[in-house]
Structures are given as structure tokens and as C-alpha cells.
Amino acid sequence: MGKARHIQAKRNCVVVLAFDGGGTRTRCLAITRSGCVLGAGVSGPSNVAQCAARDLKRSLQAAARMALAEAGLATDRVRAVGAGLAGVFPDGRNRETAVLFLRSLFRRARVQVVGDAVIALRGAIPEGHGVVALSGTGASVFGVSRDSGAWARAGGGGPILGDDGSGYRVALDGLRAAWRSLDGRDPPTSLAPRMACALGVSRFEEAPGLVYRKTMTRARLASLARVVVEAADGGDRAALDVLRRAGLDLGHAAAAAIRALRMRGRCIVSHHGALFTAAPAFADAFQDAVRAACPEACIRPPVLPPLGGAFLIGLEALGDRPTEDRLDAFQKSLLGCSAVLPGAWSKG
Amino acid sequence: MGKARHIQAKRNCVVVLAFDGGGTRTRCLAITRSGCVLGAGVSGPSNVAQCAARDLKRSLQAAARMALAEAGLATDRVRAVGAGLAGVFPDGRNRETAVLFLRSLFRRARVQVVGDAVIALRGAIPEGHGVVALSGTGASVFGVSRDSGAWARAGGGGPILGDDGSGYRVALDGLRAAWRSLDGRDPPTSLAPRMACALGVSRFEEAPGLVYRKTMTRARLASLARVVVEAADGGDRAALDVLRRAGLDLGHAAAAAIRALRMRGRCIVSHHGALFTAAPAFADAFQDAVRAACPEACIRPPVLPPLGGAFLIGLEALGDRPTEDRLDAFQKSLLGCSAVLPGAWSKG
Numbered sequence: 052m053g054k055a056r057h058i059q060a061k062r063n064c065v066v067v068l069a070f071d072g073g074g075t076r077t078r079c080l081a082i083t084r085s086g087c088v089l090g091a092g093v094s095g096p097s098n099v100a101q102c103a104a105r106d107l108k109r110s111l112q113a114a115a116r117m118a119l120a121e122a123g124l125a126t127d128r129v130r131a132v133g134a135g136l137a138g139v140f141p142d143g144r145n146r147e148t149a150v151l152f153l154r155s156l157f158r159r160a161r162v163q164v165v166g167d168a169v170i171a172l173r174g175a176i177p178e179g180h181g182v183v184a185l186s187g188t189g190a191s192v193f194g195v196s197r198d199s200g201a202w203a204r205a206g207g208g209g210p211i212l213g214d215d216g217s218g219y220r221v222a223l224d225g226l227r228a229a230w231r232s233l234d235g236r237d238p239p240t241s242l243a244p245r246m247a248c249a250l251g252v253s254r255f256e257e258a259p260g261l262v263y264r265k266t267m268t269r270a271r272l273a274s275l276a277r278v279v280v281e282a283a284d285g286g287d288r289a290a291l292d293v294l295r296r297a298g299l300d301l302g303h304a305a306a307a308a309i310r311a312l313r314m315r316g317r318c319i320v321s322h323h324g325a326l327f328t329a330a331p332a333f334a335d336a337f338q339d340a341v342r343a344a345c346p347e348a349c350i351r352p353p354v355l356p357p358l359g360g361a362f363l364i365g366l367e368a369l370g371d372r373p374t375e376d377r378l379d380a381f382q383k384s385l386l387g388c389s390a391v392l393p394g395a396w397s398k399g
Numbered sequence: 400m401g402k403a404r405h406i407q408a409k410r411n412c413v414v415v416l417a418f419d420g421g422g423t424r425t426r427c428l429a430i431t432r433s434g435c436v437l438g439a440g441v442s443g444p445s446n447v448a449q450c451a452a453r454d455l456k457r458s459l460q461a462a463a464r465m466a467l468a469e470a471g472l473a474t475d476r477v478r479a480v481g482a483g484l485a486g487v488f489p490d491g492r493n494r495e496t497a498v499l500f501l502r503s504l505f506r507r508a509r510v511q512v513v514g515d516a517v518i519a520l521r522g523a524i525p526e527g528h529g530v531v532a533l534s535g536t537g538a539s540v541f542g543v544s545r546d547s548g549a550w551a552r553a554g555g556g557g558p559i560l561g562d563d564g565s566g567y568r569v570a571l572d573g574l575r576a577a578w579r580s581l582d583g584r585d586p587p588t589s590l591a592p593r594m595a596c597a598l599g600v601s602r603f604e605e606a607p608g609l610v611y612r613k614t615m616t617r618a619r620l621a622s623l624a625r626v627v628v629e630a631a632d633g634g635d636r637a638a639l640d641v642l643r644r645a646g647l648d649l650g651h652a653a654a655a656a657i658r659a660l661r662m663r664g665r666c667i668v669s670h671h672g673a674l675f676t677a678a679p680a681f682a683d684a685f686q687d688a689v690r691a692a693c694p695e696a697c698i699r700p701p702v703l704p705p706l707g708g709a710f711l712i713g714l715e716a717l718g719d720r721p722t723e724d725r726l727d728a729f730q731k732s733l734l735g736c737s738a739v740l741p742g743a744w745s746k747g
Contacts, residue, residue, distance in 0.1 A: 205582040211610045211620070213575040227561040234553040235655040262559045272559070307584040 066124060067369070068115055068157070069361035070134035071170060072097030075188075075270060079114035081122040081129075082362050084371060086380030089124065092117025099145050100138030108152050115156065129157040133365025135170025135357060141193065141202045161368035167357065168193035168204065171323055174360030175353035177373050181319030182312075183353075184305045184337065186326050188273040190217035192301070194308035197318075203311040206304035210269060216301025218276040218326060219269055221293055221333075225279035226262065226272075228289040229255050240289035241282050249278045280330045291332050298326075298333035302340020309345050320350045323357065354378065356385070414472055415717070416463055416505070417709035418482035419518060420445030423536075423618060427462035429470040429477075430710050432719060434728030437472065440465025447493050448486030456500050463504065477505040481713025483518025483705060489541065489550045509716035515705065516541035516552065519671055522708030523701035525721050529667030530660075531701075532653045532685065534674050536621040538565035540649070542656035545666075551659040554652035558617060564649025566624040566674060567617055569641055569681075573627035574610065574620075576637040577603050588637035589630050597626045628678045639680050646674075646681035650688020657693045668698045671705065702726065704733070 066089070069080045077097040081090040094113035096102055102110070111134075119126060132153050139146045146164040153162045172183040172193050182194035191207025206215060214220050229246050231237040233255060243255040250261045261267065282290035305320055320341055326333045341348050355362075359381055363373045371377075414437070417428045425445040429438040442461035444450055450458070459482075467474060480501050487494045494512040501510045520531040520541050530542035539555025554563060562568050577594045579585040581603060591603040598609045609615065630638035653668055668689055674681045689696050703710075707729055711721045719725075 203582070205584060208575070208578045209607065209611060211571065211574060212578040212606060223559065226559060227556070230556045230560040234551070234652070235659055236553060236651050258560060259557065263557060303584050304582070307582050311583055 065130045065369070066122070066128045067131045067133065067362055067365035068118065068129050068160070069358050069365055070097075070111065070114065070132070070136065071167065071356075071358045071361055072099075072110065072134065072136040073167060074098040074101055074137055077110040077114045078358060079111075079118040080358055080362065080385075081118040081124060082365075082381065084366070084369070084377075086362075086377035086384070088381065088384040090118040090120065090122030092119075092121070097149075098137040099149060102138075104148050107148060111149065111152065112156060126157065127159055129160045131365040131368045132157055132160050132162045132164075133170070133361040133363070133368065134162075134164045135167045135361045135364070136164060137167040139164060139166040141166050141169055141204070161365075163364045163368045165364060170360035170364065171357040172360065173363050174355040174357045175321035175323060176319050177354050177360075177363060177378065178319065181321065182305050182308050182314075184216070184301050184320070184322040184324075186216050186218060186297075186301055186322070186324030186333075188217060188219050188270050189214045190220070190301055190304075190324075192304040192308045194305075194312050194314075196312040196314060199312075201312055203308045205307040205311070206301070216297045216304065216337075217273070218324070219273040220300075221279050221297045221326065222272050222275035224293040224296065225275060225282070225290060226258070228293060230258070232289070237289065241285060241287045242279065242289055245278050245282050246275065249275055276326065277329070280326070283330060283332055294326070294330045294332040295336040298330075298336025299340045302337040303344075305337070305341050306344030309341075309348070314345070317347045317349055318345065320345075320348045321353050323353055327352070355381065359385070413478045413717070414470070414476045415479045415481065415710055415713035416466065416477050416508070417706050417713055418445075418459065418462065418480070418484065419515065419704075419706045419709055420447075420458065420482065420484040421515060422446040422449055422485055425458040425462045426706060427459075427466040428706055428710065428733075429466040429472060430713075430729065432714070432717065432725075434710075434725035434732070436729065436732040438466040438468065438470030440467075440469070445497075446485040447497060450486075452496050455496060459497065459500065460504060474505065475507055477508045479713040479716045480505055480508050480510045480512075481518070481709040481711070481716065482510075482512045483515045483709045483712075484512060485515040487512060487514040489514050489517055489552070509713075511712045511716045513712060518708035518712065519705040520708065521711050522703040522705045523669035523671060524667050525702050525708075525711060525726065526667065529669065530653050530656050530662075532564070532649050532668070532670040532672075534564050534566060534645075534649055534670070534672030534681075536565060536567050536618050537562045538568070538649055538652075538672075540652040540656045542653075542660050542662075544660040544662060547660075549660060551656045553655040553659070554649070564645045564652065564685075565621070566672070567621040568648075569627050569645045569674065570620050570623035572641040572644065573623060573630070573638060574606070576641060578606070580637070585637065589633060589635045590627065590637055593626050593630050594623065597623055624674065625677070628674070631678060631680055642674070642678045642680040643684040646678075646684025647688045650685040651692075653685070653689050654692030657689075657696070662693070665695045665697055666693065668693075668696045669701050671701055675700070703729065707733070 065084045071078045077094045079092040092114040094110045097110040149164045175183045180197035184192045192205040229242040232240045247255040279290045413432045419426045425442045427440040440462040442458045445458040497512045523531045528543045528545035532540045540553040577590040580588045595603040627638045
């Protein structure tokens with residue numbers, strides 16, 4: 052963070068803390084009321100449904116400390132907290148532990164804790180209504196109706212119940228297409244040598260020795276989605292099929308949410324995730340599936356990352372509105388801390 | 400085992416030990432030269448690629464001891480050992496440790512160790528050439544050409560690289576179809592209430608709390624394939640689709656092996672696995688896929704389970720031929736020990 056920002060921080064006492072907490076990581080930003088990011092922190096998991104209370108608290112505190120230390124601010128400067136945590140239901144169930152703990156940490160702050168889907172929607176669509184599709188290691192869809200305020204989810208079943216459209220699934224389907232090409236079930240594909248290379252073996256036949264190792268986590272497997280994207284860029288038919296299938300699957304989930312919320316006419320549909328920007332075949336297929344169900348849908352890229360949604364929710368707790376200036380300042384200063392927060396722009 | 404058999408055992412000194420060793424269990428039978436099963440034993444894993452040498456030896460010894468104790472026979476009565484162990488390649492690679500250990504245990508015996516695929520083929524097709532498809536927790540295909548003696552595998556990639564046509568995949572696809580029906584992506588299916596019931600929850604919405612528990616093993620998940628079979632029996636469309644897809648996938652793998660071995664005309668195709676007998680939609684789809692690739696294929700049920708294949712390989716080491724009488728005696732006496740060897744007839 053530059054010197055100018057620190058000076059500004061000293062002048063502007065009111066700071067909003069934004070949290071984005073998932074099953075692997077918790078990210079936190081310290082942001083001025085005007086939208087200037089002063090510090091960032093990353094810590095361990097804070098999925099409230101998976102974490103013990105002690106671990107949840109430790110992650111929240113560690114990420115906040117790191118962000119405030121980088122901003123050069125004391126804890127008592129925090130006047131609002133906006134947190135989106137995995138495992139908190141869209142209706143607020145499961146948030147109590149986090150709320151009480153954050154209130155005890157930041158006694159002068161207003162605290163808002165919502166589900167991770169809520170900040171994802173709010174970041175992607177600051178208006179707060181519409182449908183957002185998330186494709187990271189997992190994949191899910193969340194929507195809120197403008198008319199009724201009702202919400203709906205689709206997908207989001209995880210690796211067993213279904214993570215159609217996720218990076219993990221793209222990686223898996225890429226590995227499987229490569230494996231099928233080995234014994235002649237499918238035509239040859241560049242995915243076999245490419246995956247072998249990414250796994251660090253000379254021939255894809257050796258893949259079983261690697262993918263079944265105990266050290267091979269779901270996140271590491273999911274990172275192989277980039278190999279599928281590269282193969283598709285090179286024109287590989289099997290890779291393009293995998294990406295198109297995944298995009299259609301996630302689009303169908305978005306269409307299901309649109310139907311469930313009885314959205315008519317021009318509903319807004321947005322998304323988070325590296326596949327949307329990196330893989331045109333994926334993004335196009337997603338659009339095709341959404342348009343088939345809802346021809347008038349306005350499909351647009353996200354305005355802010357999920358952490359931006361958490362910021363807006365914190366701002367609101369202070370009675371502030373998300374003006375264009377604030378969104379602009381937030382976006383610009385977020386780019387400056389991308390080194391601290393790799394992947395802040397995507398759940399992947 | 401009845402008294403009559405024990406008397407026979409005392410008269411007939413020459414006993415063959417048959418082993419079927421996998422990643423979870425090792426099964427062993429003590430069988431007379433004439434095909435009469437005198438004792439059975441079950442122990443832990445003996446996949447030579449996954450087990451430490453010590454564990455491999457322990458499993459082989461424990462299963463053999465149990466079988467011989469039940470037969471009331473001393474170790475020195477064993478004159479031949481036929482073992483099919485997972486992790487041993489069809490060309491014999493990886494078998495050395497098991498061979499040396501079994502020779503040291505049974506000093507008067509001729510020892511033959513082959514891959515688990517080899518005994519599966521030999522049991523299903525005693526002629527020893529053709530293609531066998533296995534659908535248990537995992538799925539794979541193995542074939543041997545009559546003309547050249549060449550062999551080929553297809554599928555068998557496991558849960559990450561692809562286990563198309565396996566019980567695990569059928570269970571997973573059934574769970575996923577149920578999950579998709581919840582949020583309206585797919586039409587309603589009886590799989591949702593049936594799976595909820597099998598998991599012991601009142602509504603399928605609660606499934607995530609169960610399927611992601613650490614105690615939920617792959618084998619336990621695979622056992623949910625029976626729920627899909629039951630739903631299909633009740634006419635459930637989604638369940639029938641899952642089973643048909645799985646049967647086609649495994650049939651395509653068999654077709655790939657037929658092509659790889661350049662089998663012309665009337666090749667024999669057989670199979671092991673509960674899905675073939677319990678799920679007509681699965682078996683029919685398998686046949687359809689094989690016939691599409693090889694119209695003259697002779698598709699028939701297995702003559703013997705994989706342990707029968709191990710028995711035949713042990714017999715051959717003694718210079719004996721697999722006469723009709725022997726196969727008949729083996730089949731009949733195997734039925735009598737099904738309580739000791741649950742699942743001996745299927746890898747599932």
C-alpha cells in the first residue's frame with residue numbers, strides 16, 4: 052500500500068472490514084468508507100458448517116489482524132463488518148457464532164454476517180437481485196427475486212452430489228477424456244500429453260501413480276482445469292467438449308433458479324470464476340443454456356468480486372449507499388493489492 | 400462344511416489353494432483336485448501395488464490359514480496355489496514378492512500368481528480367451544486374443560480417471576440425479592426419497608450431512624447402487640437412464656478391447672458383477688454397445704467366479720485339465736459356502 056493511502060487512513064477513521072470465508076481460506080479487506088482498500092489478510096478456513104468454533108474464530112481473527120496491520124490501523128477503527136461465510140444459509144441460519152465473535156472483537160462496529168452466496172450475488176450484481184453462478188473448485192447458483200425478495204439455490208452439491216460446471220469437474224472430465232483415449236474408447240486428444248506434463252510424468256499411462264496419492268487434494272486436481280482450457284485454446288476437440296458440457300450444466304442450474312423464482316422478462320444473470328473469463332467455450336455454453344430458458348436475460352460480467360459484496364453489506368450497516376464513486380475506488384484499489392490476494396477476483 | 404466332505408478330504412491329500420486378492424479383501428478357497436471346496440477364508444487387502452510387503456504377506460497367510468483350518472487340513476497338503484492379485488500386471492510384472500512368499504509357505508506346492516483380471520477372465524471364460532467386463536465398486540475390461548495370446552485392458556481408471564460402468568458410478572449418478580431433481584434442474588425422481596431412506600434421513604435435502612462424512616467410504620457409497628436398481632425396478636425414468644448409461648459405458652470399454660485385439664467374428668464376451676444380474680437395463684445396454692461394435696460377439700454369463708479362475712490356474716500347475724466334472728463339482732460346492740464368502744460371485 053502506498054504512502055498516500057496511509058495518510059488518508061489516518062485522516063479517515065471509519066473503516067469497513069469485509070470477509071469472504073470458505074472451506075479452504077478466509078480473505079479479509081480493510082476498506083475506507085469511500086471505497087479505498089488499505090489492507091488485506093488471508094487465513095485458514097471459516098466454513099461455519101465444517102469448522103469447529105475455535106478454528107472459525109481463529110481464521111476470522113487472523114485474517115482481520117493481517118488486514119489491519121497492513122493498513123496500519125488499530126482494531127477500534129473498525130466501524131462496520133460485512134462477512135460472507137460458507138455454511139451460513141441465505142436466510143441467516145448458522146451465523147450466530149460468527150456474529151457474536153465479530154461483535155466481541157470489534158466492539159464499536161456494526162456486524163453483518165451472511166452466506167457466501169449472498170456476498171457473491173451482491174458483488175456481481177450490486178443491485179442485489181438477479182442470479183449469480185459461481186464456478187470455482189465447486190460450483191453453485193444463487194438467485195434473489197426483485198419482486199418478492201425470495202431466494203433460490205441450484206447445484207452446489209459438492210463432488211459427490213454433483214459439482215457440474217466447476218473447475219474440479221472440468222479437470223476430472225479432462226483427465227477422463229485423456230484416459231479414454233489411451234485404450235481407444237475415444238479418439239486421441241492432446242489432453243493426454245498435456246495432463247501428463249502438468250502431472251510431471253512423461254506418459255499419461257503413469258497418471259494413476261499420481262492422482263491417487265494422498266497428497267493429491269481436490270483443489271490441486273481442480274487446478275488441472277487450466278490444462279483443459281489450454282488444450283481448448285489449441286483447438287482440441289475433447290477439451291472443447293468438456294468445457295462446453297460444463298458451461299451448459301452451470302447454465303441449466305442458473306435456468307433452474309430463474310424458473311424457481313418465476314423471474315419474468317429481463318432478469319440479470321452474472322457469474323464469478325476463472326472459467327468464465329479464460330474459457331470462451333464455457334462462457335458461451337453457459338449463455339446458451341440461460342438464453343434457452345430465459346431469452347431476455349441480461350447476462351453480464353460481475354461488477355465486483357465477492358469481497359466487494361461483503362464491503363457493500365458492511366457499508367449498508369453504516370447507512371451508506373454504494374455510490375458509483377465508492378465502487379470505482381474499490382475496484383481500482385483492489386487491483387493494487389492483487390499480489391496480496393491472489394484469486395480475489397475468482398473463487399477458483 | 401459337512402462331515403462327508405471332511406472324510407473326503409482325509410482320503411484326498413492333494414489340495415489346491417485359490418486366492419482372489421483385491422484392494423479391500425483377500426479370499427481364499429481350499430479345493431480338492433476334483434473340484435470340491437473344503438474350506439474358505441477371508442482377510443484384508445492384498446493389492447500388490449498398494450500394500451506394504453508385510454501386509455500383503457499377512458493377508459495371504461491369514462486367508463489361507465482360515466481356509467485350511469475350515470477344511471481340517473495341514474499346510475503340507477497344499478500341492479498347488481493359483482492366485483489372482485490386484486496390482487499384478489497381466490504380463491506378470493509385480494508378482495515376485497507374492498510368488499516367493501507363497502512358495503515359502505507351501506513348500507510342496509506349485510505356485511502360480513497372476514493379475515486379478517486374469518483369474519476374472521479365466522473364471523468367466525474357462526477357455527481362456529475372449530473379453531471379460533468387471534463391474535464392482537470399480538469397473539474394468541480385460542481381453543485375451545485366441546490367435547496371438549495378446550492381451551488388452553480398457554477402463555479401470557478408478558474414481559478419478561474414470562470408473563464408467565461401476566457400482567460406484569451408478570450410485571454417484573443416482574445421487575446426482577436425485578440432487579438435480581431437488582432444485583428443479585431435472586424432473587422429480589423416486590431416487591430422492593429412496594436415497595434419503597437408504598442414507599437414514601427423512602429428506603434428501605439432508606444428504607450432504609451424510610455423504611461427506613469421513614466414515615463414508617467408497618465401498619459404502621457404491622452399495623447405494625442397489626437403490627438405483629430398486630428404483631429402476633419400480634419404473635423410475637432417471638434410475639433407468641443411469642443404469643443404461645453405465646451399461647453402455649462398460650460395453651464401449653469391451654468394444655475397445657475387442658478392437659484393440661483385432662478379434663474377428665465370434666469372440667466370447669462375459670462379465671462379473673451384481674449389476675449384470677440385478678439390473679436388466681444395465682445388462683441390455685452393455686449388450687447393445689458390444690453388439691454395435693461386434694455383431695457376432697457371443698455374450699454369455701460367467702461360468703465361474705474369479706476364484707474359479709484361480710482354481711483352474713492352480714489345477715493347470717499340477718498338469719490337470721478343467722474337465723466338466725471338476726467345474727461342476729466346484730460350482731456346486733461353492734454354493735454351499737456362500738455364507739462364508741459373501742459376494743464370492745461378484746466383485747461388488
